[in-house]
Amino acid sequence: MRILVIEDDAATADYIAKGLGEEGYVVDLARNGRDGLYLALNEPFDVIVSDRMLPGADGLAILRALRASGITTPVLMLTALSEVDRRVEGLEAGADDYLAKPFAFAELRARVRALARRPAPQAEVTELTVGDLRMDLLRRTVTRASRAVELLPTEFRLLEFMMRHPGQVLTRTLLLEKVWDFSFDPTTNVVDVHVSRVRRKLEAGGEPPMIRTVRGAGYILAPPGAEPG
Amino acid sequence: MPWLRSFAPRVALLVGAVVLVASFLGAGWGWLRAQEALRRQLDLVLAADAEGLLRDYETYGLRGLADAAAVYARRGGPLRVLLLAPNGHPIAGRLPGAPARLRGFATLPPQEGDSRLRALGAILPDGSNLIVATDLALVDRAAAALAWSPPIAGGLAALLALVLGFLVARRLERRLAGISTAARAVMAGDLTRRLPEGGSGDEFDRLAATINAMLARIEELVAEVRQVTDDVAHDLRSPLSRLRQRLEAALAQARGPEADAAVLEGAIADLDQILATFAALLRIARTEAGAGREGFAPVDLSTLVEGVAEVYAPVAEEAGRVLRAEVAPGQRLPGSAALLRQALANLLDNALGHGSGTIHVALRPGPVLTVADEGPGVPPEERERVLRRFYRLDRSRNTPGTGLGLALVAAVARLHGGRVALEEGPEGRGLGVTLDLRAGGASTGRGLPEAPAGTRQDP
Structure with a gap:
């Protein structure tokens, strides 16, 4: 399982990378939006964890660019703003889940796992x-x-x-x-x-x-x- | 002339210029019309005079007519008469510049300092030509006199407009100076300062009153922000200090994996509580700022209330309580489902945490949502205060909660154009919180029930 973490805050990025690494995921880190988008467009990932506010290109822009290029990798959006309206905006832009900072690592792990295991869209399950x-x-x-x-x-x-x-x-x-x-x-x-x-x-x-x-x-x-x- | 930069004199100047130009154009046209009318009148007079002379001719013959013409010529009156023989030689009278023969009306050009003449010629049966004429100067003068009155009046009007504009400008300047001074004082930080009102109720007073209302609202908001800042400082300092003491005490102890884990877990729980308070504060702040109104969508409140009641009924049951919901179907309003859901959940959390007995949830047409319990309630003098951030009744200080639940409910109500009222619950016991969303639910325009007694009127 390979995960791309796009996060500009070094402490948060290391915290997420270390935690997910201990869970057995292979983690790639991008410190700004441009690098993140480049990686996301050129390499296969199972899940992308992206901050919403980023230098370079912001999280929503990355998300829109990914979806526009037909990449359907699940994206978990991190945000410092816990407001409902922002959440809806992110989900509408194509985010699969949304998590407000600060968060418990267990929360992030649970959500990443849920996204990584999400089965490919298939025939209606009955x-x-x-x-x-x-x-x-x-x-x-x-x-x-x-x-x-x-x-x-x-x-x-x-x-x-x-x-x-x-x-x-x-x-x-x-x-x-x-x-x-x-x-x-x-x-x-x-x-x-x-x-x-x-x-x-x-x-x-x-x-x-x-x-x-x-x-x-x-x-x-x-x-x-x-x-x- | 600094007052020329003012609005009123500029308008006056413009009006004056327009009036002057219009009256000059009008004067030209008026002169032509007056001249024409007067000339026609003059023609009638000439025709009558010619008639008289022709009667002389019929009665006394050509000789008599020549005598009469000679008399006119001698007298030098306004009517001039000339009698020409059929061969064009004058028989009697004098008329310089006359044509050799004239039949009908004609205007003769001025001759040596004289003015223009209007002439009428008639051919007599013997072939001689009678010409009567009179001066057109009178007509011209009268026409000019008539035509010149509008420009003179216009000039006077322009002058008056300028004077009036100057006076209005001075008055405006004075009124605006007062407003400007007051506005500068407010900008300098004196939020209690208000614009002067003249008391005459004119448009300046009305504007000043509106701006004063705005200033009052700003003062209120700033005071509120100050209050909230104080509250936040106070309410976050205590848990942060507690956390610090806890960590300090743990550091002083001998290291032991289990004890350390317990301390760290406790610290995380403390921090989570602080973060929850922050999140709630942010949400209230954003809600009060009106954020999210652009994301309003039609909300089926009946379904929403039923859903939340369904979630909470087992929670009440588990706590040995009963939750009863009466939901009027089909209640819709434009709004934020997430915030309305949270408002209702906060009310139910409160009823579960601070109330007792049966919890009654009622959604009545309007929509008006009420959550009531049968617990100790809130004393009337405290009801306004519990809607504020961090305000907690003494007996609730040790129950969990941030003290922000009702503040959010109030903010959500305001965001939806409604209001919150606190009353007694059913049968005068407990607390009943009413979320009156009727202003927001404009789509349900049918006969609405009277507002419940004690409903707080928002300013």
Whole structure:
């Protein structure tokens, strides 16, 4: 897995490069927009992590240039501004995800991983399977082994997202954003409540747990006994 | 003449010039018309005089007519008569420059210092020619007198306009000097200074009143910014000091991997809290600055409220509480879904964190959104204050939260052209927060219910 990091702030760039390197990614660093765009246009990457404000060419300009040249590499945009409207602007320009600085490394890792594993667009998926857990997206039903699991709509959405990203650490912020469209952290433990409800329902028949809590980071859905990847 | 640089005299000068040119053009045309009219009148007189002489001719014959012509000539009056024999020789009377024979009207050119003449000729039955004529000078003078009045009036008008312009300019100068002085004082930093108002209610007073209202708003905003800066300094200094103490204490201790990890984790948690406060402050600031209004899109508020209530119902249940939502369908407004969602989530966080009992979420047509609980509520005298940044009730100081939740709600309401009101919850207990978005929901133009009692009127 090869990742391009475009970031002008040396401390942040090294922090990201070191962290992702320890995760086993090959990291290329570009310190300004021009170099970043050059690298992105000429070499294959699995994920691009780009700052939004850059000397040379800014993050949005790079993004537009990439998309205009038909390069669909997933881009995670970093920004010092956490405003919603800026976020929308970035997503509209073709960013696949958006992360506000400063961020916990676990958050960045979770998002990079989600982007790197994003399957190429394929035929409509109608069923998701993780271990003995099956989700029928057409009938909106979930079964564990052969036991039917009754889920509320919001719980269904949560489980669907987790099943689309099995074995990955999903942070609370990521879940809030992707499942409920909350671009902020509520003071109440909204995510924990919903996850623990889904978890209880998945284990109601005495099955082994599938959702693990990663302390200080978030949650992982994986087949029982599987090591998180 | 510095006052010439002023607006009013320049307008006066222009008006004067236009009036003068127009009246001169008018004078030329008027002279022609007056001259023509007067000449026609003169022709009638000439015709009547000729008629009289012809009657003499019929009664007394050519001799009688010649006598009459001789009398006219002797008298030297305005009417001149000339009688010519058929061969062109004068029989009686005198008319210098007369043609040898004239039938009908003619204007004769001036002769040696004399003025132009208007003449009427008639051929008598015996072939002799009677010519009567009169001076055109009178007509010319009258026409000129008539034609000259407009330019004279125009000149006077131009002069008056100049004087008036000068006076207005002096008055303008005085009014503007007052405004300018006040504006300079404001620029120099005296934000309490206001423009002078004359009290007459003229357009200057109205402008001054508008600018004064603007200055009041600026003063208010600056005071608010100052307040916020103080609040930020205070509210961020305490957690930062706490963090510093924690790290300092840890540094003084013996190194141990587990203890260090615990301290570092605690430090990160502290920092996250500080960052969350920063993010909330930024968001409020941007919302209050009206940012994001350009990104407004139609929002289905009914669906949004239902969705958020669905997310929070299990959270309430887990806390041993009940969340009830009554949502009127089809409530739409142009707005920011993200901010409206966060505003509602903040209200629900508050109701869960600081309230107690059942939480009632109601979206009524308007749209008017209310979140109420059955907890201790907020005393009426504190209600205005809890909408401010960082303001927290004494009993809430130890519950989690940044003290910014309601401030954001208020900012979101204002961004959408609505307002926030704090009241009692149902049955007079607890706190009911109403987000009145009717001004923003102009699309729902049907008969709107009366504003709830105690609704705060935004200035």
